[in-house]
Amino acid sequence: MTGDVRGTGDGRERRNTEIVLTAMRELFHEKDLTALDRYWAEPYTQHSPRMASGLAMLRAAVPTLVGFSWEARRTAAQGDLVFTHSLVHGWGPGPVVIVDVFRLEGGRIVEHWDVVQDHVPAAETASGNPMV
Known part of the structure; x- marks a missing residue:
């Protein structure tokens, strides 16, 4: 995972960003299900239309x-x-671009929203600009 970590205001925002990046790496890249115990908390509210709430x-x-x-x-x-x-691979038949919004409480992820689009290479976009 690469990217630019930004936060305005106090150090809480930077800590929350680091928690999310670490949580996502450990859970999805390392397939470490114990990450759920460290970085998420119940009740976990999911707003994605294809996923149920709860850590199960x-x-x-x-x-x-x-x-x-x-x-x-x-x-x-x-x-x-x-x-x-x-940029996400393996979520669908082709790569997708996802904007995720995580809400943290007490240093743990308790809520999630997302917006998912099929990835279109820059050469095929109307503007010629990349999606990510």
């Missing part, structure tokens, strides 16, 4: 992800929210 959903989904990679290209934080703009 993540515990069941992570082992089934084959060839999954999550590469955060940009991050930002505001208060208890951390935003990531990422």
Whole structure:
């Protein structure tokens, strides 16, 4: 995972961003399900239309992800929210670009939103600009 870690305000935003990046690396890249115990907390509220709330959903989904990679290209934080703009492989049939929004409480992820788009190479976009 690479990217620019940004936060405005106090050190809490930087700590929250580091927590999210570490949590996502350990859970999704290292497939370490104990990361859920360290970085997430119940009740875990999920706003993604394809995923149920609760950590049981993540515990069941992570082992089934084959060839999954999550590469955060940009991050930002505001208060208890951390935003990531990422290129993801293995979530669908082709690469996707995802903007994730995580809400933390007491240093743990307790809520998540996302926006998912199929990745289009820069040469194929109307503007010629990359998506991530």
